[in-house]
Amino acid sequence: MADLTSKLTQRISKTQGQSPQRKFPRATGLVLLVAAIALLGAFPLLPFVNNYLIDVGFIVGIYALLGLSLNIVLGEVGLFDLGHMAFCAIGAYTTGILFHQLHLPIVILLPISAIVAGGFAYLVTSPVIHLRGDYLCIVTIGIGEIVRLVLQNNPGGLTNGPNGIGNIGNPDFGLFSIQSPTQFYYYIWIVIGLVIIGLINLQKSRVGRAWNYIREDEIAAKANGIDVRAFKLLAFVLGAAIAGIAGNIYASKYMFIEPNNFSFMESALLFCIVLLGGLGSIPGSLLGAAVIVIFPEIFRQFASYRLLFFGAALIVMMIFRPGGLWPRRREGLGFAGLGIRKLPRDENALLAEAPVPPRPGTVPLKTYRLPPVTVAMSEGLILETKAITLKFGGLVAVSNFDMSVVTGKITSLIGPNGAGKTTLFNVITGIYRPNKGKVVFQGRDITKLKPHTIIGAGIARTFQNIRLFPSLTCIENVMSGPHCHAKEGTWPAVFRTPAQAREERKIVELASYRLNQVGLWAFRNELAKNLPYGKQRLLELARALATSPSLLILDEPSSGLNDKETEDLMAMLQVFLGEGFTMLLIEHDMNVVMGISDWVTVMDMGSKIAEGPPREIYNNPLVIEAYLGKEED
């Protein structure tokens, strides 16, 4: 075994590459950033800038803030939200109503508006969050319309109907109050600056990555321990809260709000801002907002034609720059793009100092926060399925299936195509719920657990048809693995607490180790979709390993690999076995099955037809019949 390991590392070290060339050096980026901030800051002081232009700058700010808030939902998570103005309306009306009814100062109403808008988003989106793409889209449009119509219908005399609410006060900070266009200009852009700092911190944390995983492939995200529902809701709540802040500021600037400020048209504009800027791109959202506001202003002299030009411009933009004006780039940045503190300049140094992860099931797991192991891991059973039955309509895909996996061994599940093997894997990993039967893992019944909890308990899987996160880099893909054991949530990410920074560092170390182990270190900053097929399989394997599972379930790991690659894979699996990973494979390549399995279970038509050591199975007449058919007498 030691021999194999050293061979493996030798081979891997040959493929180690250099850090990627940056597209442009960090210094240039910094200069650009400082210049942009200086320009924004000095704008109202420039000689030719009058109050009208300052107000345009303010409106750009409002749309930028709203664009940033929608970008969380639409850009980061990929949820079609075409009713986002509803949340802004809730914020604005919370401000307007409470200002008049309770005489609360506007400044105090700012956080209250954010909380009310966020809470509203939680209430209305939690029953519908599971809807797919276009269905969610119409529901958000519906929510937007319902909010606008309710405001218009003046329930309880609170909203004053179509006449709107006037005489809303200005923000008063005690020492000074915000009244002039210049003051409002600085007010909104300072708020935007703070929001952006928080958003960048979130984007470059496991929360932001989890959002992106969901956007890229929801099922793969689930299977890698991401609580999809919770992270989607989080995005909506956060996006709504920021929109609520924008509503508060808008209301206090114009001192007047009416339902038509928050129409579908406005929501559609926000949607365009995010797409014009580039999905998930923070500078893109600012740029998109500037385009949306300034473009019609430039064409103001054409009065009624300006929206026509605007519509045409949208189409032209999507034809020539479908990715947006300033798309978020991941690949050129290297590890610096991950935003993790104090990483060594040389990425290879990180790899050298990354500790070897502890063997699963052997303790001291504190460092990686694995869940406590509940059962003695000697020669016991790690996994048992008890009388699993799953039907799709009238078709019995898995029937009364019993199977067990012994700790520290490689078990293979074989059978002809369509026997129900992958379906059984989906039952074990919680993607399907069986009609009957139980799945017991480490002595615990996991039948009813959600996929993301099961992976946290220690079962990781790969997919038959590779499911990676295609537009994320390889290292980001593997970093989804440790997610399920990480603890630090949203607020630690926003404020970059030391504990959160330490955890992020651990995540990248573990991911680097696993990526290197499968020989893909050289490709760490490459997008997953650009890898050739065989390497994609390895990447998926690294991602599953990075969850530090006790049981690794591999669905046809060798399919699509050539002989050499298959051989390497077998060697690699032996290494993992030596590390203490128990494995369960579906495999068609009999060389692999017979070569590395300790135990083989044979499935046909949803039922178990044989099990035993590989040699025995090889000669079992029932198995031969299942594969080749019955011999004619």
Place this chain on the structure above:
Amino acid sequence: MDTLIQQLINGLTIGSFYALVALGYSMVYGVMKLINFAHGDLFTLGSYIGYTVLVVGASWVTATFGIWGGMAIALVAAMIGIGVAGLVMERIAYRPVYKAGRLPLVVSALGMSFVISQGIMAIWGPNPQAYLSGWTPKDFLQFGNIRVPVLQIAILVLALGLMALIYWLVERTTFGAAIRAAAQDRDTATLMGINFNLIIFFVFALGPALGGMAGVMQGLKYTRISFNMGWLYGLKAFTATILGGIGNIPGAMIGGLLLGVMEALFEGYVSGAWKDVFIFLILILVLIWRPTGLFGEKTAEKV
């Protein structure tokens, strides 16, 4: 009782407009997976084309061809005009963006929606226009206490007839099978020898043409038309489409009629101001209960 029947007939009429527009949504969505936000504006454009035909020479058309002939010409003109508009729209706004994915397509569709509605405003002006009373028949049919305008019955019959025709075409003919195949899997359908471009052509001509005709019918029935009425009709029709299960042709028709009837009943018995709130609430509740609409197929994603 009389009110109930009256409201039912009104609901069916407006529901049939929704259904015709919804058909266009559903057909386009089926083959392109695109929510065509400009579809409601094509409906408006159809209404304006019909209006223009009827207004010619303060209605030389009606004078020459009679009331029924005039209306028929307006309908045919809108059908052809909007069919062509649909094809042009597909060429300039959707085909070049198709490869970029679904979100850019949505933005392109929103852009197209602005272009059409603002274009209508630029041509016909921002003020609402009216279909004049001289262009439509004034007769009534009397059933007991219920008086139903002949025009409304004609509109209802025509709309239902069109729906039946589309149903037959899509569900009962070989060409319809090709459309359904292309909607399920574009690549496989192409490999099986289906001419995908022909399907696109058909869908983008016929879907909008139906909407254009519905636009004329709307003008004939309610007389008042405005450049921005399309988005509300579009939204309602889109709601109907989703209610029935997007991409499902009979679903879109039933969804449209159902929506119209529910709306009319709610308006008649509860409140006009709250009817849209009610409609969207119903939509959301239906989707919570059945995430892919009333007649949508349950799709379990293959893992």
